[in-house]
Amino acid sequence: MSAGVTTERVVALPLAELPPDTSTTVKAFGTTVAIFNVGGQIFAVGNNCPHHGGPLRHGRISGTTLPSQPYEYRYGREGRVLVCPWHGWEFDIESGRTMFDPSMGVKTYEVRVEDGEIVLMRQRRHGNP
Amino acid sequence: MIDCDVHQNLDHVRDLLPWIDPAYRDFFLHAGFDGFELPNYFTWVQPHGFNRDDSVPPDGGMPGSDYETMRKQLLDPLDVEYAILTGEDILTVSCLPNPQLAAAVATAHNRWMIDEWLPRDSRLKGSLVVATQDAERAAEEISAFGNHPDVMQVLLPCANTSGYGHPHYHPIYEAAVEVGLPVAMHVGGEGLGINPPPTATGYPIYYIEWHVLLIQCAMSHVVSMVCHGVFEKYPELRVVVIEAGVTWLPTLLWRLDTDWKALRSEVPWVKRLPSETVREHMRFTTQPLDEPDSRGKLKRALELLDGLEDMLMFATDYPHWDFDRPDLVSRRLPESGREKVMSENARALYGLPARRVDAAVTEARSVA
Numbered sequence: 001m002s003a004g005v006t007t008e009r010v011v012a013l014p015l016a017e018l019p020p021d022t023s024t025t026v027k028a029f030g031t032t033v034a035i036f037n038v039g040g041q042i043f044a045v046g047n048n049c050p051h052h053g054g055p056l057r058h059g060r061i062s063g064t065t066l067p068s069q070p071y072e073y074r075y076g077r078e079g080r081v082l083v084c085p086w087h088g089w090e091f092d093i094e095s096g097r098t099m100f101d102p103s104m105g106v107k108t109y110e111v112r113v114e115d116g117e118i119v120l121m122r123q124r125r126h127g128n129p
Numbered sequence: 130m131i132d133c134d135v136h137q138n139l140d141h142v143r144d145l146l147p148w149i150d151p152a153y154r155d156f157f158l159h160a161g162f163d164g165f166e167l168p169n170y171f172t173w174v175q176p177h178g179f180n181r182d183d184s185v186p187p188d189g190g191m192p193g194s195d196y197e198t199m200r201k202q203l204l205d206p207l208d209v210e211y212a213i214l215t216g217e218d219i220l221t222v223s224c225l226p227n228p229q230l231a232a233a234v235a236t237a238h239n240r241w242m243i244d245e246w247l248p249r250d251s252r253l254k255g256s257l258v259v260a261t262q263d264a265e266r267a268a269e270e271i272s273a274f275g276n277h278p279d280v281m282q283v284l285l286p287c288a289n290t291s292g293y294g295h296p297h298y299h300p301i302y303e304a305a306v307e308v309g310l311p312v313a314m315h316v317g318g319e320g321l322g323i324n325p326p327p328t329a330t331g332y333p334i335y336y337i338e339w340h341v342l343l344i345q346c347a348m349s350h351v352v353s354m355v356c357h358g359v360f361e362k363y364p365e366l367r368v369v370v371i372e373a374g375v376t377w378l379p380t381l382l383w384r385l386d387t388d389w390k391a392l393r394s395e396v397p398w399v400k401r402l403p404s405e406t407v408r409e410h411m412r413f414t415t416q417p418l419d420e421p422d423s424r425g426k427l428k429r430a431l432e433l434l435d436g437l438e439d440m441l442m443f444a445t446d447y448p449h450w451d452f453d454r455p456d457l458v459s460r461r462l463p464e465s466g467r468e469k470v471m472s473e474n475a476r477a478l479y480g481l482p483a484r485r486v487d488a489a490v491t492e493a494r495s496v497a
Contacts, residue, residue: 052453085182087450
């Protein structure tokens with residue numbers, strides 16, 4: 001058997017059950033995945049915050065203040081920042097990376113909408129047995 | 130696990146109306162803009178909010194105000210054996226200019242806790258909040274309610290107008306020793322009401338400065354209580370420092386011990402190494418436990434003071450934003466002290482009963 005990539009798919013829930021600006025969780029890929037509808041765009045991330053395991057599904061979606069010069073508040077990334085409901089760690093909801101260290105983050109999943117269903121995708125690399 | 134810092138809350142302070150001394154009822158209903166308010170924490174504001182976003186009860190009330198939410202989110206899933214309730218912004222009664230009003234509000238809060246919280250669940254244990262402006266009045270409060278079997282300690286705010294060694298506070302210690310309760314101080318009231326600025330360099334600008342430097346008050350009280358000889362005067366007194374963290378403690382005591390050797394003649398009533406006195410008389414809750422980049426560093430920091438494992442008591446700080454998870458904290462502690470910190474030190478301090486043998490375990494044993 002040769003090395004390769006397998007794409008796993010999980011049908012999560014009907015899009016109609018996740019109206020804009022709501023969130024939910026589903027069991028998928030052996031874990032709990034938080035799914036967000038942000039103004040019609042769907043994002044999926046691991047539900048457990050990598051810090052203390054806070055339930056990201058309950059996190060607020062917002063923008064945030066961008067790195068700036070001292071005493072300057074510049075707001076940006078509206079609708080792209082997921083804030084952990086416990087300790088306030090901020091994640092880019094698309095990449096899953098934290099705002100304070102891009103080497104840290106939460107797992108994200110590719111999302112497609114097929115025939116009105118939200119489908120989560122995960123790519124797994126595997127090598128020779 | 131025994132959780133030494135759980136915040137039960139009111140939806141609004143006016144909910145204390147049924148318990149307030151009638152002489153103060155008009156304050157509650159008509160004072161200020163819309164009835165009485167406690168000094169609030171809106172001077173330095175946490176940008177994401179003071180509470181966990183997922184701790185709002187189903188009725189939309191204040192986090193900590195609904196027992197069922199607390200049970201489902203904290204007591205049951207985290208297997209809490211006992212939760213020491215510490216109130217919420219009621220600690221700021223000690224920042225009010227009016228001592229009589231402050232004491233009346235504290236009394237109403239204590240009566241509310243005794244009536245509404247302690248009978249609900251045998252895991253819930255209470256703290257008696259006293260207003261410190263009038264220490265004699267606070268002592269009366271301790272005598273009146275301190276013998277309640279589910280009241281575990283007297284509770285003061287960390288911020289105040291002087292260090293807790295000052296003779297002003299001694300009637301509180303005398304009354305606490307009399308009823309056999311420890312005196313706890315919980316971070317609170319820094320820079321609010323009649324209190325001095327929250328840091329030794331005045332008013333910080335940002336919440337992050339305020340929050341990081343909250344430990345200054347706790348450090349001051351540790352040094353103050355030792356240097357004033359409080360534990361020489363009240364040898365049975367035990368003091369708990371809540372939510373001020375712990376990693377600063379070993380090196381503060383190094384400094385205090387070092388200075389004492391040279392300066393003991395100024396405070397001759399301090400008869401032994403300050404660190405020994407602190408080890409015997411003071412306890413510190415773990416939260417918020419610092420998170421250096423490796424567990425080894427934290428363990429080494431906690432090993433800098435001999436016997437620290439006998440002085441620490443676990444706390445979550447539920448439902449606040451910086452709460453600590455027991456399993457993660459336990460893993461980060463030196464192994465030898467885990468059980469002591471997670472439950473046994475608190476059990477010994479508060480005189481809580483030994484752990485009941487789990488029913489399933491008993492059954493398994495009887496089958497075997």
